[in-house]
Amino acid sequence: MKDYRIDDDWILNRISGQSKSFSQWLSNLMNSIEKTLEEVNPEALEEFKKDKNMVSFKDIDKDLSEAQKELDKLGFLGKGISSFTTKILSGIKKPIEKHIKKSLKDIGGIDLDLDFITGKKKDLSTALFDVSKERGIESEGLLYLIRALPDLEAFLYSTSVRKYYRDHTEHALRVAVLGDFLLEQDLGQGSLEGLISELTELDKNLLKDKFWWITGLIHDIGYPLGKMTTAVNYSLVNQLLKCYPTIDLEFIPFEISLAWNGQQEEYLKILEEGLSKEARTLIRKGAGFKYQKLSAQDTQIFLTQPNGHPEYQYKDPVELDHGVISALSLLKGLGTPQEIKNNDDYIGYILAARAIALHNFKAQLKDYVFEEQPLAFFLMLIDELQEWGRPIPIQVRDTYFTTELKKVTLLDELLLSLDEFSWLMKFKNQQAKALMEFNFNLFSNDKKKTFGRLDSGEMFPKTTINLQDVEILKDKKQQKEKIIAQDTIIIKGDSKIWKI
Numbered sequence: 001m002k003d004y005r006i007d008d009d010w011i012l013n014r015i016s017g018q019s020k021s022f023s024q025w026l027s028n029l030m031n032s033i034e035k036t037l038e039e040v041n042p043e044a045l046e047e048f049k050k051d052k053n054m055v056s057f058k059d060i061d062k063d064l065s066e067a068q069k070e071l072d073k074l075g076f077l078g079k080g081i082s083s084f085t086t087k088i089l090s091g092i093k094k095p096i097e098k099h100i101k102k103s104l105k106d107i108g109g110i111d112l113d114l115d116f117i118t119g120k121k122k123d124l125s126t127a128l129f130d131v132s133k134e135r136g137i138e139s140e141g142l143l144y145l146i147r148a149l150p151d152l153e154a155f156l157y158s159t160s161v162r163k164y165y166r167d168h169t170e171h172a173l174r175v176a177v178l179g180d181f182l183l184e185q186d187l188g189q190g191s192l193e194g195l196i197s198e199l200t201e202l203d204k205n206l207l208k209d210k211f212w213w214i215t216g217l218i219h220d221i222g223y224p225l226g227k228m229t230t231a232v233n234y235s236l237v238n239q240l241l242k243c244y245p246t247i248d249l250e251f252i253p254f255e256i257s258l259a260w261n262g263q264q265e266e267y268l269k270i271l272e273e274g275l276s277k278e279a280r281t282l283i284r285k286g287a288g289f290k291y292q293k294l295s296a297q298d299t300q301i302f303l304t305q306p307n308g309h310p311e312y313q314y315k316d317p318v319e320l321d322h323g324v325i326s327a328l329s330l331l332k333g334l335g336t337p338q339e340i341k342n343n344d345d346y347i348g349y350i351l352a353a354r355a356i357a358l359h360n361f362k363a364q365l366k367d368y369v370f371e372e373q374p375l376a377f378f379l380m381l382i383d384e385l386q387e388w389g390r391p392i393p394i395q396v397r398d399t400y401f402t403t404e405l406k407k408v409t410l411l412d413e414l415l416l417s418l419d420e421f422s423w424l425m426k427f428k429n430q431q432a433k434a435l436m437e438f439n440f441n442l443f444s445n446d447k448k449k450t451f452g453r454l455d456s457g458e459m460f461p462k463t464t465i466n467l468q469d470v471e472i473l474k475d476k477k478q479q480k481e482k483i484i485a486q487d488t489i490i491i492k493g494d495s496k497i498w499k500i
Contacts, residue, residue, distance in 0.1 A: 002418035008124060008170075008389050011177045015131055124170040125150055128217070131173060135213035139333030145221055152224035156231055166390040168220040174389065176216030179382045183208045187421055187461045195459060196374045202348050211348040214330070215379055219356045222325025229256050233314040245308030253297040257288045257318045258328075265289070266337040267328055270350065271357050279367045283357055286321025287328065327357035355379045361453075368453050370460040370493075377454060381463065381491070384450050387411045387425055392436055408432035422464035428472055428481065440469035444487040456493045463491040 004010070132146050149169045183193040197204040202211065232254045241249065258264060268287060272280040284290060297317075302309045330353050334340050343349065355376035358367055370377045391407035410432050415424040427433065427440065444467050451465060469485040 004416040004418065005413055006178060006388065006416055007413040008174075011124065011174055012127075014177045014181065015127060015173075124173050128169060128173045131176070131213075132217050135176075135217065136210040137214060137217065142218065142221070142329065142333040145329065146217075149221070149224070156224060156227055166392055168223045171386055171390055172217050172220050174386050175219065175379075175382050176213050178386060179212055179216050179378065180208065182378075182382070183212060185418060187418075189459060189461075192378075196378065199371060199374045199459075200347075200351055202351070206345070206348060210345075211352050212375075212378075214349075215352040215355050215375060216382070218326055218330050218352075219359055219379060219383065220322060220326060221329055222320075222322040222327075225256070225325050226320045226322035229254060229316055229318070229320075230314065233312070233316075237312050237314075241302060241309040241312060246304050248301075248303050249309070250299055250301045252299050253314065255297055255316075255318065257291065257320065258325075260289065263337060264328070267331045270331060270337060270340065271324075271327055271353055273350075275354065275358075276366050278363065279358060279361070279365050282321075282361045282363065282365075283324055285319065286324035286357075286361070288318040288320055291318045321360055323360035324357050327353040330356060351375050359383055362449065364453050369455040370457040372457075374460075377456075377460065380454060381451075384447065385414060385423060385465070388414050392432075408435050410436070410438060420464065421461050422466060424466045424468065426468045426470050426481075428470035430472060440467070440485045440487075443467070444485075448487075448489055451489050451491055454491050456491055458493050460493075462493075465489040465491075 128149075129143070129147050132143060137143060137146070153167065153169055183191065183196070185192060189195060193204050193208045196202070197207050200207070237251065237253075264287075268283065268289065272283055275283070300312065302312075330349070331340060334343060334349055340346060340349065352375065355373065356379070358365070358373065358376045359380050367373045368377060368380065388411040389409055390411075391409050408429070408431065410427055410429055411425055412429065413426075415426070416422075417424075427438065427443075432438070447465070447467065456463065465488070467487045467489070468483050471482045471484050473480045473482050
């Protein structure tokens with residue numbers, strides 16, 4: 001039976017392929033530098049090719065291998081010498097990296113990250129930008145936004161966005177990596193990448209190596225914009241109302257929406273093509289299209305109250321959907337509507353954008369049947385499965401004057417039984433559950449609704465998601481797990497619902 005423990009170490013191992021030899025490390029380094037120079041400074045590339053003199057390293061792996069064989073014959077002494085020489089080899093790499101960085105620091109436009117080139121493991125948030133460039137995201141606007149995401153998320157964390165906010169930066173990388181792994185798997189009818197390729201008529205290799213990664217990495221890029229209005233109007237305004245109960249206050253609610261005096265609607269039309277009427281309506285609503293001529297919000301007045309100002313119950317007339325915003329960001333990053341249609345990879349980009357635009361709607365749509373929109377179905381499945389490692393901010397008063405923002409993680413890992421295509425989420429972090437007053441039944445019911453949108457049709461395998469609320473029992477000898485609540489969700493084909 002093929003069982004997998006999916007956690008952040010597993011994710012990092014998938015994206016951090018270490019060089020297996022010194023010459024491979026050096027070759028990867030040189031090739032990456034040449035590729036970067038070719039894009040940003042062709043003149044410097046020619047100088048680099050003239051100056052580099054690495055021929056003496058080409059046979060080093062062979063020599064090292066022969067030397068290792070001789071050391072192995074020396075037994076314990078050989079192991080000691082081998083360990084010593086490994087440290088020396090590591091020491092050789094460091095001055096090479098230092099010299100290259102120094103040589104290239106004055107070349108304009110170059111963004112060289114030697115750690116990533118050489119395959120060193122990094123944390124997920126810093127790896128996101130590097131992986132995005134590696135996986136076909138070329139738009140400077142999208143790359144800028146990806147780099148800025150941690151700052152935008154820091155603001156949302158500080159406001160807690162209606163007291164509940166989860167990471168979406170590292171989440172995007174986890175989704176992309178898990179999906180990449182699953183695309184390789186044969187779940188009964190050939191590999192998933194082959195199945196989706198057949199349905200979409202996309203090249204199998206491009207689907208897995210480019211378009212899926214773009215879909216996974218970009219799908220939540222609109223989240224900060226989608227939540228910014230709520231964050232300001234709910235969290236910050238109410239904090240001020242709470243702090244100044246004896247002062248008469250008035251304010252005009254903050255509102256941010258998309259502008260429609262350019263080509264924005266043309267991008268919407270590209271997204272909507274071929275989708276159901278219900279999906280097109282939701283996309284328009286998620287873009288705030290019908291509210292484009294809405295007048296400014298009315299002034300809100302709060303007069304002094306004996307027991308302080310009441311909480312401001314903010315009602316957002318423009319309900320921006322982060323999936324739609326993310327999809328529009330992707331399309332606009334590709335160029336004008338006409339440039340997108342003339343792009344050789346038009347179909348792949350459009351399918352990625354549509355999957356992103358559809359993934360957050362809570363309604364049941366015929367577009368959520370695997371055979372109708374396989375990329376959207378796949379993204380929604382992986383997006384809902386990715387629950388581990390997502391910190392939730394909890395405000396805890398640490399002194400009389402201040403509160404501390406604690407980040408708690410409900411789930412540390414996801415367990416996959418590939419043969420059965422079943423998943424297990426075990427909630428056993430007692431401290432996290434206590435701090436956020438975790439309600440297993442509410443969580444389970446919410447997951448039933450979100451997974452319940454999906455219809456695997458006749459081609460995608462039945463998928464089982466097991467949820468368990470676990471209590472850790474400690475005795476003198478060991479810890480034991482006690483299941484105090486559990487639930488099972490099954491995703492299977494029910495296409496008859498959508499037959500017209």
